[in-house]
Amino acid sequence: MATTKTAAKATGKAASKKEKIEDTEFHEFFVDELKDIYWAEKHLAKALPKLQKASTSPELASAFEKHTAETEQHITTLERVFDMLEEKATAKKCDAMAGLLEEADSIISDTDKGTMIRDAGLILAAQKVEHYEIATYGTLRVFAQNMGRDDIADLLTQTLENEKATDVALTEIAVGAVNAEAVSE
Numbered sequence: 001m002a003t004t005k006t007a008a009k010a011t012g013k014a015a016s017k018k019e020k021i022e023d024t025e026f027h028e029f030f031v032d033e034l035k036d037i038y039w040a041e042k043h044l045a046k047a048l049p050k051l052q053k054a055s056t057s058p059e060l061a062s063a064f065e066k067h068t069a070e071t072e073q074h075i076t077t078l079e080r081v082f083d084m085l086e087e088k089a090t091a092k093k094c095d096a097m098a099g100l101l102e103e104a105d106s107i108i109s110d111t112d113k114g115t116m117i118r119d120a121g122l123i124l125a126a127q128k129v130e131h132y133e134i135a136t137y138g139t140l141r142v143f144a145q146n147m148g149r150d151d152i153a154d155l156l157t158q159t160l161e162n163e164k165a166t167d168v169a170l171t172e173i174a175v176g177a178v179n180a181e182a183v184s185e
Contacts, residue, residue, distance in 0.1 A: 030143050031087055037136050038078045038089060040097035044129060045071045047101045051126065054108045056119045060173055064126070067166055074159050081152050100129050116181035123174045130167040137163060 045068060052064035082089040104125035111118035137160035144153035 026143075027147065030140070030147065031085065032092065033136070033140060033143075034078060034081060035090055035092035036094045037133070037140070038075070039091035040094040040133070040136075041071055041074045041078060042091055043094070043097055043101060045075060047104065050108070051104060051122055054113070054118065055122060056114050056116060057173065057178060060119050060122065060178065063169055063173060067126075070162055070166065074162070077155050077159055081155055084152055096132055097129070100125065100132060103128070115185055116178050117185055119178045120174065120182040123170050123178060127167055127170050130163055130170065133163045134160065134167065
């Protein structure tokens with residue numbers, strides 16, 4: 001019976017801590033930042049096919065196609081996080097991503113179709129996006145850990161690792177051929 005009382009007491013403490021965290025300004029800030037990255041991912045998912053179409057290199061086009069599918073998964077993961085927090089999955093405009101996607105559009109309009117210079121620019125734009133996402137997911141993961149939500153931190157870590165892998169893949173494409181060819185055009 002003592003074990004039951006101890007378990008109930010522990011459960012009560014956990015519930016009390018959860019209630020306290022959910023009622024804090026920090027929790028609200030965390031949710032607000034999730035809404036921001038949710039908007040970012042949804043708009044990136046719409047922009048990536050445009051980057052894919054603008055690519056000269058089949059390898060880069062394939063990387064953008066793969067990243068589109070991964071971004072759709074990131075959206076699903078964020079929706080799961082919102083559900084775990086018992087929050088509605090809503091998007092709040094992310095000015096940073098809006099600016100980064102606008103910059104990608106400018107690269108497309110400022111470079112010639114069918115050139116490696118355009119591909120080098122697209123890689124630059126995509127890596128700026130990746131670095132923004134890496135910073136955001138890394139910070140949100142730490143926030144979740146500090147709120148005692150290791151379940152959410154684990155999901156955010158998976159997305160973070162995927163973003164890092166995409167950044168590495170883009171670097172490999174750039175270093176492997178695109179940059180050298182762009183210089184010689």
